[in-house]
Structure formats: C-alpha cells, structure tokens
Amino acid sequence: MNNKVKKPLQTAIVAAMIGLGSATVLLPYTGMAQNAPTATVPTSNAVAALPDFTPIVAATENAVVNIRTMEKVSARPAQGFGPGDSPDDLFRFFFGPDFVPPSRDGDPRSQRAPRGGGEERSVPRGVGSGFIISKDGYIMTNNHVVDGASKITVTMNDGREYQAKVIGTDKRTDIALIKIQAENLPVLKIGDSNTLKKGQWVLAIGSPFGLDSTVTSGIVSAINRDTGEYLPFIQTDVAVNPGNSGGPLINLAGEVVGINSQIISQSGGFMGISLSIPIDEAMRVVDQLKSTGKVTRGRIGVQIGEVSEEVAKAIGLPKAAGALVSNVEQGGPADKAGVQAGDVITKFNGADVKKWSDLPRLVGQTKPDSNSPLEVWRRGKYETLDVKIAEIPNAASDTANSDEPQEQAGSADRLGLTVEAVPSSLQSRMRIKGGVLVKDVKGAALEASIQPGDVILALNNQDVKDVQHFREIVGKLAKGKAAALLVRRDNLTQWVPVTPAK
Incomplete structure (x- = not known):
C-alpha cells in the first residue's frame, strides 16, 4: 500500500450533546479552518422508544386463522399430450397427475387445473x-381466497382444524364471510379505520407462503388510496405476501382496522406497498352477507369522470371537485331526477363528493328504493335534485353510434371549429335539443382533441341553440381566456377547455 498520499477524512462524526436538546454535526473535512462553523440539527429532549408489539400479538394472534382450499378438477386421461392441451398438462404428463405447476405471478391461486376429461378429483388450490x-365461528377473509373452492379447511393457531362453509361473498370489494362449527372462540376487536393517519404503526398477521401465524409490522403509508371502484384502500409498507390475503391489519390498540387484500408488485412478492380494505367498509358488506347472503348496492345510472382544474375554472366551479357527468342512462334514476350530461355532481345525500371516485361508493352504500338529494353545478349555479335510488344491475348498458353529418358546413371560427346544424335524427337518438355538429377541426380545438362528429351542447355555461347562436357566443369570447365547451361524443359528454386563437 502506498502510504505517501493521505486522503482527508470523509466520514461525518456526530457528537450528541446530552441534556442540551440538540446535536452538533461535524461536516466532512475539506481542508477548511478548524474553527469553521458547524451545522446543528434540533432534536427532542426525549427520545421516543419503538413500540413493543409482543402484548398486541399475544392478545390477537389466536383469533387469526390459516385457510387452505381445495378445488375439483377433471383427472387427465392417460392417452398422451395433445396440441390443444396447456403447458401445465405437459408437466403433469411427465411428473404425474399430482404435480402442482409453479405460479406465474407469485400467487399460488394462479395455478391452472389440468384439461381433459376423466373423473373429478380434488387438488390443492391455495392458502390464505x-x-x-x-365467538360462534364467523370468519372474515378475501373473496379470492375462497372463490371456486370445493373444500375450505380452517386451522386455528393451536392446531385445531375445522371445515368451513361460505355464508356469502362480494367480488366487488373482495370480501367473503365463512363459518365454522365451534363455540367460545377468540375474537378480534373491530376498530375504526376512519381514524387512521399516515405514519401510524400497524401489524399484519397471516400465513405468507403457508407459514402460519407470521407477524410483520410497518406504518400506514397513505389512506383513501383509489384503486378500486368501491373501495378507498389503506396503503402500508407492512410486508404482505401470497398467503397473507384475508388476514387482519391491526393497530397498536389490538383492533382490526383493515383486511390485507393486495400488493403492488412487479415480481409477485412484496416490494414495499400493500393495500388493505378499510374495516368500516368491510363491516358494511359483512352485515349484509350475514343477514341475506348477498350485497345489494344503489345506483343512479350515470357515467362520470374527473373534474380538472382547467375545466373547473372554465365553467366557473369554485374548486376542482365533484363528479363530471358524461352520460345519463335513458329512463334511469338520474334521468328521471333531471340530471343532465355536463352536470358536476358536488354532493350526494348531504356528503361532499370531493373526488369523482367518491360518488360510486356513496351511491353504492345507499339502500335501493330510498330517495336522496343530489346537488349539481349547472350553467354557473348549484341546483338540488331528488333522485330515487335503484339497485345496481348485473349487466352494463349499451352504447349507441352517431349519424354521419349531411348538411353544409361554414368556415372555421376563432376556436378552429367548423360547425353545422345537428340532424334531427341524431338529436332524437341523443335525446338533445339544439347544439352544433363539428364538421372540421384545426388550431386550438384540434390541440384540445375535439374531433369531427362531436356535438357541442354548451359554451361557457350557455346552452347552444343553433349554429348562429354558437357563432355569436364564440365572437364574444375573451382573447387568451379558456372557454369551456360541453362536447358530446357517442354516449359520453365532457367539458373541454379551448383557448381562442385571437
């Protein structure tokens, strides 16, 4: 080693000043004078100790169960491997009918059943x-843990095993309620997920990869994470892996605040982000499953989207909030209540619709056949409508196509639009009055993604009566200020901001 060249010290030394309520950080040596100023980092007088999870685990783990499922599949006939069979069948052909192919996405539920005819037999399906x-044996888990299972085995922490039956499931929220025949069982206390805050400590107990009664810890990373139509998930950094699904998320009071349901991963294993169903939402579903075996949800018959800042300013909405109505189902509850495409729903049943995704959840929680007030922003002012809630259907409604324009078009306006009258047949099918049909697009309107065939129903909170009326409104637009166009395309309606060129 060459000792002739000595490098300056590059390591920062932290000197803790006991009892002074601060710490002095000595910066890396750079050849500066020894009396150079130092940086100080304020600290608290008392150092908070990390929580002791042992009493929480001792009080809760006996109420957490392992769930193993079986499914019935057709045994493969012994005539060989054919071109129509799956790759999994090829493995079974060489290694035997009991061979379980490896998971393709890290989840043991993804294994395929062997194809072909033959007698049915039961094979392991997954672990959750x-x-x-x-105390009498009702158990909460995920729907995907038990969905399609022919046999459900519940194993207690003390090794006792029970066969469970499904009371009810809900695919939309991924919640299932099952029951075993037992008495005086340990029970987890239900907490309040609405009180959760970012940074709170939480625990997960479950069976990752089949390892029973495994405890992991972490903090709440985010709340109200919108990844589902009806659920605002709890996001944590608690280690959750395949097999944890359906297990509880527990706070430091030993209460269940969520059901571990999903992970966001590129490998199929835990990568730092896990999602849990809030227990408040889950209990509403479980109460219905327990009483009726199914879940009924309300609907009002609208298609909705987000309200952007630009659109909110253009239509005069005080803030970018609510749900923008892009389509109203003909004859549906919203249609009968007077809701129109282009309305922004700002309140439902007295609750603010802060984000567009809030509305399906609020409506879904409402009992069908009940009446609820609906506040909308329309043409520069709030209006309150009364809507009768219907039950959500199983099938989606159809969409309709638009007619081809046949009338003569004029010249391009300040927005870059060439428009013409809307054919009466198209007006009838779209159930609209007035408006103009876009014939050609260029300039600012083209940049805003308006297309030929679009129908413009309103401009800056004014209903467009005809072509002449539209041109008059465009002529009065302020230069450099975005105008809001209510555009109908097929069965969808959207506010689109466009800034006049001159």
Missing part, C-alpha cells in the same frame, strides 16, 4: 388467512 369476528 382470515380472522374470527364472533
């Missing part, structure tokens, strides 16, 4: 978790 919510 659950937790007991009543």
Whole structure:
C-alpha cells in the first residue's frame, strides 16, 4: 500500500450533546479552518422508544386463522399430450397427475387445473388467512381466497382444524364471510379505520407462503388510496405476501382496522406497498352477507369522470371537485331526477363528493328504493335534485353510434371549429335539443382533441341553440381566456377547455 498520499477524512462524526436538546454535526473535512462553523440539527429532549408489539400479538394472534382450499378438477386421461392441451398438462404428463405447476405471478391461486376429461378429483388450490369476528365461528377473509373452492379447511393457531362453509361473498370489494362449527372462540376487536393517519404503526398477521401465524409490522403509508371502484384502500409498507390475503391489519390498540387484500408488485412478492380494505367498509358488506347472503348496492345510472382544474375554472366551479357527468342512462334514476350530461355532481345525500371516485361508493352504500338529494353545478349555479335510488344491475348498458353529418358546413371560427346544424335524427337518438355538429377541426380545438362528429351542447355555461347562436357566443369570447365547451361524443359528454386563437 502506498502510504505517501493521505486522503482527508470523509466520514461525518456526530457528537450528541446530552441534556442540551440538540446535536452538533461535524461536516466532512475539506481542508477548511478548524474553527469553521458547524451545522446543528434540533432534536427532542426525549427520545421516543419503538413500540413493543409482543402484548398486541399475544392478545390477537389466536383469533387469526390459516385457510387452505381445495378445488375439483377433471383427472387427465392417460392417452398422451395433445396440441390443444396447456403447458401445465405437459408437466403433469411427465411428473404425474399430482404435480402442482409453479405460479406465474407469485400467487399460488394462479395455478391452472389440468384439461381433459376423466373423473373429478380434488387438488390443492391455495392458502390464505382470515380472522374470527364472533365467538360462534364467523370468519372474515378475501373473496379470492375462497372463490371456486370445493373444500375450505380452517386451522386455528393451536392446531385445531375445522371445515368451513361460505355464508356469502362480494367480488366487488373482495370480501367473503365463512363459518365454522365451534363455540367460545377468540375474537378480534373491530376498530375504526376512519381514524387512521399516515405514519401510524400497524401489524399484519397471516400465513405468507403457508407459514402460519407470521407477524410483520410497518406504518400506514397513505389512506383513501383509489384503486378500486368501491373501495378507498389503506396503503402500508407492512410486508404482505401470497398467503397473507384475508388476514387482519391491526393497530397498536389490538383492533382490526383493515383486511390485507393486495400488493403492488412487479415480481409477485412484496416490494414495499400493500393495500388493505378499510374495516368500516368491510363491516358494511359483512352485515349484509350475514343477514341475506348477498350485497345489494344503489345506483343512479350515470357515467362520470374527473373534474380538472382547467375545466373547473372554465365553467366557473369554485374548486376542482365533484363528479363530471358524461352520460345519463335513458329512463334511469338520474334521468328521471333531471340530471343532465355536463352536470358536476358536488354532493350526494348531504356528503361532499370531493373526488369523482367518491360518488360510486356513496351511491353504492345507499339502500335501493330510498330517495336522496343530489346537488349539481349547472350553467354557473348549484341546483338540488331528488333522485330515487335503484339497485345496481348485473349487466352494463349499451352504447349507441352517431349519424354521419349531411348538411353544409361554414368556415372555421376563432376556436378552429367548423360547425353545422345537428340532424334531427341524431338529436332524437341523443335525446338533445339544439347544439352544433363539428364538421372540421384545426388550431386550438384540434390541440384540445375535439374531433369531427362531436356535438357541442354548451359554451361557457350557455346552452347552444343553433349554429348562429354558437357563432355569436364564440365572437364574444375573451382573447387568451379558456372557454369551456360541453362536447358530446357517442354516449359520453365532457367539458373541454379551448383557448381562442385571437
């Protein structure tokens, strides 16, 4: 080693000043004078100790169960491997009918059943978790843990095993309620997920990769994470892996605040982000499953989208909030209540619609056949409508196509639009009055993604009566200020901001 060249010290030394309420950080040596100023980092007088999870685990783990499922499949006939069979069948052909092919996405539920005819037999389907919510054997878990299972085996922490039956499932929220025949079981206390805050400590107990009663810890990373139509998920950094599904998320009071349901991963294993169903939402579903075996949800018959800042300013909405109505189902509850495409729904049943995704959840929680007030922003002012809630259907409604324009078009206006009258047949099918049909697009309107065939129903909170009326409104637009066009395309309606060129 060459000792002739000595490098300056590059390591920062932290000197803790006990009792002074601060710490002095000595910066890396750079050849500066020794009396150079130092940086100070304020600290608290008391150092908070990390929480002790042992009493929480001792009080809760006996109420967490392991769930193993079986499914019935057709045994493969012994005539060889054919071109129509799956790759999994090829493995079974060489390694035997009991061979379980490896998971393709990290989840043991993804294994395929062998194809072909023959007698049915039961094969392992997957492993999950659950937790007991009543002393007489009701257990909460995920729907995907038990969906399609022919046999469900519940194993307690003390090794006792029970066969469970499904009381009810809900695919939309991925929640299932199952029951075992037992008495005086340990029960987890239900907490309040609405009180959760970012940074709170939480625990997960479950069976990752089949390892029973495994405890992991972390913090709440985010709340109200919108990844589902009806659920605002709890996001944590608690280690959750395949097999944890259906297990409880527990706070430091030993209460269930969520059901571990999903992970966001590129590998199929835990990568730092896990999602849990809030227990408040889950209990609303479970109460219905327990009483009726199914979940009924309300609907009002609208298609909605986000309200952007630009659109909110253009239509005069005080803030970018609410749900923008892009289509109203003909004859549906919203249609009968007077809701129109282009309305922004700002309140439902007295609750603010802060984000567009809030509306399906609020409506879905409302009992069908009940009446609810609906506040909308329309043409520069709020209006309150009364809507009668219907039950959500199983099938989606159809969409309709638009007619080809046949009338003569004029010249391009300040927005870059060439428009013409809307054919009466198209007006009838779209159930609209007035408006103009876009014939050609260029300039600012083209940049705003308006297309030929679009129908413009309103401009800056004024309903467009005809071509002449539209041109008059465009002529009065302020230069450099975005105008809001209510555009109908097929069955969807959207506010589109366009800034006049001159």
